Amino acid sequence: MKIPYQFIVACFLLLSFSASSARAALTYGTTNDLWDISRGTIVVRSSPSASQNAYAPEDIFGGNLRPRSPEPGDFIFADGFPTTHIGFIEWRTLAPVTIDHYELFSSGDGPQFGNQRDFARFRLLAKSPGATDFDLVLADVTPSHPFTFLHHTPSLVLSETIPTVTAQEFRAEFTPYASNFYNGVRVMELDAFGPSQPWSEAGINTLVEFWWKSTTGRIYQPQSWDLKANGPWTNIGGTVIGNGEIQKLYDDTHAAPGRLYRVVDITPAGP
Numbered sequence: 356m357k358i359p360y361q362f363i364v365a366c367f368l369l370l371s372f373s374a375s376s377a378r379a380a381l382t383y384g385t386t387n388d389l390w391d392i393s394r395g396t397i398v399v400r401s402s403p404s405a406s407q408n409a410y411a412p413e414d415i416f417g418g419n420l421r422p423r424s425p426e427p428g429d430f431i432f433a434d435g436f437p438t439t440h441i442g443f444i445e446w447r448t449l450a451p452v453t454i455d456h457y458e459l460f461s462s463g464d465g466p467q468f469g470n471q472r473d474f475a476r477f478r479l480l481a482k483s484p485g486a487t488d489f490d491l492v493l494a495d496v497t498p499s500h501p502f503t504f505l506h507h508t509p510s511l512v513l514s515e516t517i518p519t520v521t522a523q524e525f526r527a528e529f530t531p532y533a534s535n536f537y538n539g540v541r542v543m544e545l546d547a548f549g550p551s552q553p554w555s556e557a558g559i560n561t562l563v564e565f566w567w568k569s570t571t572g573r574i575y576q577p578q579s580w581d582l583k584a585n586g587p588w589t590n591i592g593g594t595v596i597g598n599g600e601i602q603k604l605y606d607d608t609h610a611a612p613g614r615l616y617r618v619v620d621i622t623p624a625g626p
């Protein structure tokens with residue numbers, strides 16, 4: 356592409372939402388769901404956590420138990436177990452709850468770390484009324500790796516409608532995906548919702564606002580470049596005709612967590 360005039364306006368933005376900073380900045384899931392500790396749920400027992408049991412399993416259910424949890428709001432299962440190992444959490448609600456949907460927020464460390472902290476398999480179980488064992492299998496999922504997030508920013512991995520069930524005791528099982536040492540599964544939140552209860556298909560995401568001072572009569576084409584895709588610059592929307600004022604454009608960030616921006620002057624050369 357030949358561009359008669361090209362200037363790269365000073366609106367280069369490198370959006371680098373590393374996994375750790377994004378986690379620290381956000382609250383995952385909701386506290387309005389039926390499993391949240393704010394509604395009286397208690398964790399009955401769980402597998403050990405990473406870092407000498409430094410993580411609190413209550414953080415899976417809306418807690419934010421700093422300073423106990425090294426990563427606020429997260430739980431990480433103990434490291435170094437074989438991939439056949441099942442890490443589990445068992446919890447009990449204040450009273451029986453009727454659920455038909457769950458959402459699981461989880462994040463591994465990405466392909467550069469062998470997708471460590473991903474889970475290979477997730478099972479969700481419940482006790483039917485009067486049962487002594489977890490006799491109901493509500494979900495049994497083996498996701499792809501790295502996870503394909505339904506919502507990238509909050510690390511929403513699973514959002515599934517299940518047959519309606521009423522129960523008071525539940526169990527979640529996670530098997531590690533990676534075979535290296537740091538393979539303990541990271542879980543941010545596990546939420547449950549009942550029939551007609553809205554689940555979190557809404558939320559808050561950050562936007563990029565980028566701007567430049569335009570010159571009257573000049574024609575501009577805003578473009579972006581994804582770090583991860585490493586392909587060509589691509590146009591964002593159509594051209595913008597300058598009017599001497601500040602021009603602004605907005606782009607979301609959760610679809611592409613690393614992006615550069617530029618504005619190219621594509622005004623045709625004069626006669």
Ligand SMILES: [Ca+2]
Nearest residue numbers: 385391416417
């Ligand atoms: Ca919750």
Ligand SMILES: [Ca+2]
Nearest residue numbers: 414428543544
């Ligand atoms: Ca949490």
